[in-house]
Amino acid sequence: MKYVLVTGGVVSGLGKGVTASSIGVVLKACGLRVTSIKIDPYLNTDAGTMSPFEHGEVFVLDDGGEVDLDLGNYERFLDATLTKENNITTGKIYQSVLEKERRGDYLGKTVQVVPHITDAIKDWIESVALIPVDGKEGPADVCVIELGGTVGDIESMPFIEALRQLSFSVGQDNFCLVHVSLIPVLGVVGEQKTKPTQHSVRELRALGLTPHLLACRSAQPLLDNTKEKLSQFCHVAAANILNIHDVPNIWHIPLLLRNQNAHHSILKQLDLLSIATPPDLEAWTRRAETFDNLTDSVRIAMVGKYVGLTDSYLSVVKALLHACIECSLQPSIDWIAASDLEDDTAQSTPEAHAAAWKTLRNAECILVPGGFGDRGVHGMILAAKYARENNVPYLGICLGMQISVIEYARSVLGLERANSTEFDEQTPNPVVIFLPEGSRTHMGSTMRRGSRRTLFQTPDCVTSKLYCNPQYVDERHRHRYEVNPDVIGVLEEAGLKFFGKDETGKRMEVLELPGHPFYVGVQFHPEFKSRPGKPSAPFLGLILSARGQLEAYLTRHQNGI
Ligand code: GLN
Numbered sequence: 001m002k003y004v005l006v007t008g009g010v011v012s013g014l015g016k017g018v019t020a021s022s023i024g025v026v027l028k029a030c031g032l033r034v035t036s037i038k039i040d041p042y043l044n045t046d047a048g049t050m051s052p053f054e055h056g057e058v059f060v061l062d063d064g065g066e067v068d069l070d071l072g073n074y075e076r077f078l079d080a081t082l083t084k085e086n087n088i089t090t091g092k093i094y095q096s097v098l099e100k101e102r103r104g105d106y107l108g109k110t111v112q113v114v115p116h117i118t119d120a121i122k123d124w125i126e127s128v129a130l131i132p133v134d135g136k137e138g139p140a141d142v143c144v145i146e147l148g149g150t151v152g153d154i155e156s157m158p159f160i161e162a163l164r165q166l167s168f169s170v171g172q173d174n175f176c177l178v179h180v181s182l183i184p185v186l187g188v189v190g191e192q193k194t195k196p197t198q199h200s201v202r203e204l205r206a207l208g209l210t211p212h213l214l215a216c217r218s219a220q221p222l223l224d225n226t227k228e229k230l231s232q233f234c235h236v237a238a239a240n241i242l243n244i245h246d247v248p249n250i251w252h253i254p255l256l257l258r259n260q261n262a263h264h265s266i267l268k269q270l271d272l273l274s275i276a277t278p279p280d281l282e283a284w285t286r287r288a289e290t291f292d293n294l295t296d297s298v299r300i301a302m303v304g305k306y307v308g309l310t311d312s313y314l315s316v317v318k319a320l321l322h323a324c325i326e327c328s329l330q331p332s333i334d335w336i337a338a339s340d341l342e343d344d345t346a347q348s349t350p351e352a353h354a355a356a357w358k359t360l361r362n363a364e365c366i367l368v369p370g371g372f373g374d375r376g377v378h379g380m381i382l383a384a385k386y387a388r389e390n391n392v393p394y395l396g397i398c399l400g401m402q403i404s405v406i407e408y409a410r411s412v413l414g415l416e417r418a419n420s421t422e423f424d425e426q427t428p429n430p431v432v433i434f435l436p437e438g439s440r441t442h443m444g445s446t447m448r449r450g451s452r453r454t455l456f457q458t459p460d461c462v463t464s465k466l467y468c469n470p471q472y473v474d475e476r477h478r479h480r481y482e483v484n485p486d487v488i489g490v491l492e493e494a495g496l497k498f499f500g501k502d503e504t505g506k507r508m509e510v511l512e513l514p515g516h517p518f519y520v521g522v523q524f525h526p527e528f529k530s531r532p533g534k535p536s537a538p539f540l541g542l543i544l545s546a547r548g549q550l551e552a553y554l555t556r557h558q559n560g561i
Contacts, residue, residue, distance in 0.1 A: 001126070001129045001130065001139060001140075001142075001143055001170070001174065002141060002142045002143070002173075002174045002175075002176075002270045002272065003125075003129070003142070003143050003144075003145060003166070003167075003170060003174060003175050003176070004020075004023055004027075004142060004143070004144045004145070004176045004177075004178060004266060004270070005145045005147065005163055005167075005175070005176070005177045005178070005209075006019060006020040006023065006144065006145065006146045006147065006178050006179075006180060006215075007147045007151050007160075007177065007178075007179050007180070007204065007209075007211075008147070008149070008150050008151065008179070008180045008181070009150060009151050009152075009179055009180070009181040009182075009196070009197065009199075009200025009201070009203070009204070010150070010181050010182040010196040010197065010199075010200050011150065011182055012149065012150050014180050014181070014182055014217045015180075015217065015244070015250075015253075016146060016148075016180045017038070017070035017073050017074075017146060018073060018250050018253055019178070019180050019215050019244060019253065020036065020074075020144050020146040020178075021036070021070075021073045021074050021076075021077035021078065021144075022077065022250075022253040022254040022256075022257055023144055023178065023257065023262065023266065024036055024074065024077060024078050024142075024144045025077050025078065025254040025281075025284065026254050026257050026258050026262060026263045026266075026279055026281070027141075027142050027144075027263060027266065027267075027276075028078060029254070029258070029263075029279035029280050029281045029284075030263050030267065030276040030277055030278070030279050031275075031276055031277040032140075032141040032142055032272065032275075032276060033132075033134055033136065033139075033140040033141045033142070034078055034080075034134075034140055034141070034142050034143075034144060035078075035080065035082075035086070035129060035131070035132070035133045035134075035139075035140040035142075035143050035144070036074045036078065036080070036082070036086065036133075036143065036144040036145070036146070037086050037087075037088060037125060037128055037129065037143060037144075037145045037146070038067075038068055038070050038071055038074070038086065038087050038088070038145075038146050038148065039088045039089075039145065039146065039147045039148055039156075039159055040068050040087065040088070040089045040090075040148045040149075041089070041090050041147075041148055041149050041153065041155040041156040041159060042089055042090060042091070042148075042155070043089070043090050043091045043094075043155075044089060044091050045089060045091035045092050045095055046065065046066045046067060046084065046087070046089065046091075046092070047059070047066050047067050047068050047069075047087075048066035048447075052306045052309070052311075052312035052313075053306055053308065053309060053312065055068075055069075056069045056309065056311030056312055056314055057069045057072070057311060057312055057313060057314045057315060058478070059071050059072040059314075059315065059528065060449060060450065060476045060477070060478045060525060060528050061075075061081075061082055061083060061084055061450065061476070061528075062081055062083075062450055062451040062476060063083050063084055063450055063451075064084070064449035064450025064451075065082075065083065065084020065085075065087065065450075066084075066449065066478070067082075067084060067086075067087040068087055068148070069311065069314050069315070070146065070148075071086060071087055072314060072315050072318070072528065074086075074144075075528075075531075076318060076530070076531055076532060077254075077532075078133075078134070079134075079531055079534075080133040080134055081133055081134075081135070082133050083128075083131055083133070085124070085127075085128045085131065086128055086131075086133070088121070088124055088125070088128075090155060090158075092124075093117060093120050093121055093124065093158075094117070096120055096124075097111065097116055097117055097120050113158050114158070114161060117158045117162075118158055118161050118162040118165060119162075121158065121159060121162035121163075122162050122165060122166050122169075125143075125145065125162075125166060126166075129143035141272070141275075142270065142272075145163070147159055147160070147163065150200075151179075151200055151203050151204050151207070152200070152203050157207075160204075160207050160208075160209065161207070161208075163209065164207065164208040164209050167209065173269075173270060173271040174270065174271075175269075175270075176212050176213070176266050176269040176270050177209055177210065177211045177212050177213070178211065178212070178213045178214075178215055178242075178266075179200070179201060179204060179211035179213070179214050179215070180214075180215045180216075180217065180244075181196070181197040181200055181201070181214060181215070181216055181217065182196060182197070182216070182217050182218070183196075183197060183216045183217065183218040183222060183226065184196065184218075185218070185219060185220070192218065192220075192222060192223060192226040194226060194229045194230050194233065197214065197216065197230060197234065198230075198233045198234060201214070201233075201234040201235070201236075205235075210235070211234070211236055212236070212240060212265070212266075212269050213236065213240040213241070213242060213262065213265055213266065213269075214230060214234060214236050214240065214241050214242065215242045215243075215244055215262075216230065216241065216242065216243050216244065217244050217245075218243060218244075218245050218246075219245065219246050220245055220246075221243055221245045222241075222243040222245070227241045227243075237265075239261070239265060240265045242257060242260050242262050243256075243260065244256060244257075248291075248292050249288060249291050249292065251284060251287055251288035251291060251532065252288045254281060254284055255281060255284060255285060255288060258279050258281055263276070263279050283533060287325065287532055287533060290325060290328070291325060291330075294324075294325070294328060294329060294330040295330070296328070296329055296330065297329060297330035297331065297332040298324060298327075298329045298330070298331060298332060298364050298365070298543060298546050298547060299332050299334060299362060299363050299364045299365075300320060300331055300332065300333050300334065300363060300364070300365055300366075300367060300542075300543075300546070301334050301336055301359060301360050301362075301363035301365070301366045301367070301383070302316070302333055302334065302335050302336065302367050302369065303336045303338050303341070303360070303366060303367070303368050303376075303379065303380055303383040304335070304336075304337075304338060304368065304369050304371060304376070304380075305337075305338055305339075305371045305373070305375050305376045306371070307335040307336065307337045308337075310335070313369050315525075315527040315528055315530070316367070316369050316397070316527045317331075317333065318527070318530060319526065319527040319530035319535070319536045319539045320333065320367070320539055320543070322530045322531065322532055322533070322534070322535040322536065322539070323530070323535040323536065323539035323540040323542070323543045324543055325532075325535075326535045326540060326543075327540075327543050327544060327547060327549065329543065329547070334359045334362070334363060336356050336359055336360060336379075336383070337352075337356065337376065337379075338368075338375075338376030338377070338378075338379030338380045338383065339375060339376040339378075339379050340352045340353055340355070340356035340379065341353070341356050341357060341360065341378075341379035341380075341382045341383060342376075342378045342379045342382070345379075356379075360383060360386060361386075363392065364392075364393070364546040364547070365392060365393035365394070365395070365518075365542050365543070365545065365546035366383055366384075366386070366387045366392055366393070366394050366395075367394075367395045367396075367397070367400070367542065368380050368383060368384060368394075368395075368396045368397065368399070368400030368403055368404075369397050369398070369399070369400055369527075370397050370398035370399045370400065370478070370479075370525060371398075371399045372399070372422075373422075374422070374423040377403065377423055380399070380400070380403045381403055381406055381407045381410070384396065384400075384403050384404045384407040385407050385411055387519065388404070388407070388408075388411075388513065388516065388519055391516060391517050392517075393517055393518035393519075393542050393545040393546050394516075394518065394519045394520070394542075395518075395520055395521075395522075395538055395539070395541075395542040396520070396521035396522070397521075397522055397524075397525060397526070397527065397538075398477075398478070398479050398522070398523060398524070398525055399479075400521060401483075401508075401511060401521030401522055401523050402420055402432045402481060402483065402521075402523075403521075404496075404511065404519070404521045405431050405432060405483050405491065405496070405511070405521070406418055406419055406420060406431055406432060408491060408494070408496045409429060409431045409487065409491065412494050412495070412496075413490060413491070413494055415428075415429040415431070417429055418430075418431045419431070419432070420432030420433070420481055421433050421434055421481070422434070422480070422481050429487075430484055431483065431484050431487050431491075432481050432482065432483055432484060433481060433482060433484045434446075434480055434481055434482075435481070435482040435484075435485075435506075435507070436448070436480070446480055447478060447479065447480055448477050448478075448479055448480065449476075449477060449478050450476060450477060451474050451475065451476055451477075452474070452475070452476075452477050452502060452509075452524070453472050453473075453474050453502065453503055454472060454473050454474075454475065454500040454501070454502065454509035454510060454524065455471065455472050455500065455501055455502070455503060456469070456470060456471060456472060456473075456499060456500055456510070457498070457499050457500065457501060458499060459471070461497070461499035461500075461510070461512055462512055462518065462520065462541060462550070462554070463499060463500060463510050463512060463520060463522070463537065463538065463541070464499070464500075465554050465557070465558070466537035466538065466540060466541045466554070467537040468537075468557065473500075473537075475522070475524035475525065475526055475528075475529065476524060476525050476528045476529065477523065477524050477525065478525060479523065482507050482508065482523070483498070483507075483508040483511075483523075485506050485507075485508075488508065495513065495514070495515075496511055496513055497511065497512050497513070497514060498510065498511050499511070499512050500522070507523070508523060509522065509523045509524060510522050510523070517545050517548075517550070518541055518542060518545035518550060520538055520541060520542070522538055526538045526539065527539070
């Protein structure tokens with residue numbers, strides 16, 4: 001196995017994840033098989049308990065792993081299916097070491113950070129790197145490891161030490177270190193400053209790791225003399241100093257790396273030049289350029305709870321982007337805090353209420369994404385009602401689907417207090433209920449997570465046609481509550497159809513409202529499997545419908561065009 005380690009210096013938020021996944025893309029384009037590992041030095045064992053307000057979205061994998069959103073980037077860029085083991089955290093490592101200690105596996109020895117924690121890190125990396133993630137058999141050629149945080153952070157020290165040992169044990173030809181750093185520009189003179197990078201490289205070297213390549217983030221392209229200085233003071237060949245300056249969209253990053261021959265430097269370091277092909281990035285180039293030249297945009301209202309930090313819905317935003325590009329449209333997302341639509345807000349902050357409604361009315365389509373807790377739920381119900389009554393295309397994801405069931409029960413069935421037991425345990429009309437897959441009294445994780453199959457009840461529904469599969473689809477889940485199986489009959493009689501169910505027929509997965517241009521709710525999260533060039537079906541349906549192109553698209557596809 002060959003390793004490419006990506007570290008970061010100077011400041012956080014440099015786009016290390018995008019750089020690392022772009023390196024993966026370029027290597028893949030050279031005909032190599034690539035996998036990736038993300039190391040998060042925090043103590044949480046996974047991202048499942050982390051607030052989207054603080055940390056952005058929790059990304060969900062096929063195996064149910066709740067991981068850092070960077071893994072989403074890797075999956076999208078590499079078109080891979082990662083496992084929860086591909087995300088290593090300090091918490092996971094300590095947990096495994098402490099479990100071994102309790103079992104007596106250390107035979108009475110003193111258990112220490114070095115060597116026990118560092119050994120656990122190395123073992124983890126070496127075994128996970130072997131898991132195939134591209135649907136083929138056998139291990140990949142290269143594993144890209146991204147070390148989260150900034151070099152010098154106290155919490156990443158054991159990882160740095162473990163990686164130093166790893167680099168030594170796998171040998172020169174199997175290890176390539178790319179250090180991502182910042183080149184700020186200061187003052188009136190506008191000089192590109194190399195000192196922060198010099199310091200962070202020195203720090204890295206003091207810890208026993210020498211970067212083979214530098215990936216320098218800057219606003220403007222690096223000047224030649226900046227590169228020379230960096231090369232001289234950081235002990236990195238000039239050809240290996242890459243520059244990632246600001247670009248119009250992140251799809252340009254693999255191209256930027258390719259244009260600077262990053263693949264050549266990496267392949268040379270890894271002694272892979274003889275088996276690699278010249279990079280084929282035609283599709284990337286086309287996509288990046290198409291994106292830059294889009295002129296027409298589509299207005300999408302996103303009605304959610306965590307609208308302050310757009311990273312909270314990162315995969316939804318990406319999925320919208322993939323769908324829009326397919327339709328040659330630029331997404332124009334209007335974020336609406338669901339609570340701003342509520343009557344109470346009309347009293348407390350009338351301007352916010354008026355602005356939220358104005359935005360909603362202006363939208364060409366409405367999306368209610370997933371979420372937990374009752375904040376803003378009433379506002380989401382109002383948005384779903386508005387979409388349903390005014391024939392505005394609507395996509396409800398997970399919570400968004402449950403919202404449309406509550407809304408329908410209240411408005412159409414006249415069950416005014418219909419609710420989910422998540423929001424009102426005493427509701428006389430529980431239309432959404434807690435229906436754990438395991439035992440109801442089970443104390444552990446009760447969340448239904450990961451890939452599950454949805455069987456289409458008819459090949460004649462919009463969703464199955466969009467998925468181009470008359471029978472089933474496998475999508476990822478992360479929820480506790482379900483549509484109450486006891487109310488399906490009345491809801492269907494009243495017009496709301498459940499066209500997708502799980503294999504037992506008890507869990508509702510897809511709802512549609514025939515007669516409406518596009519009113520779809522899905523209990524799963526289709527955003528996690530959307531890929532550039534392979535947009536997710538429900539998102540594509542929403543955007544096509546926003547532009548009145550859905551019918552024509554479905555007919556075209558039915559005819560195999
Ligand atoms: N809170 C809802 C549930 O647990 C929806 C979850 C979600 O949207 N991811 O079922």
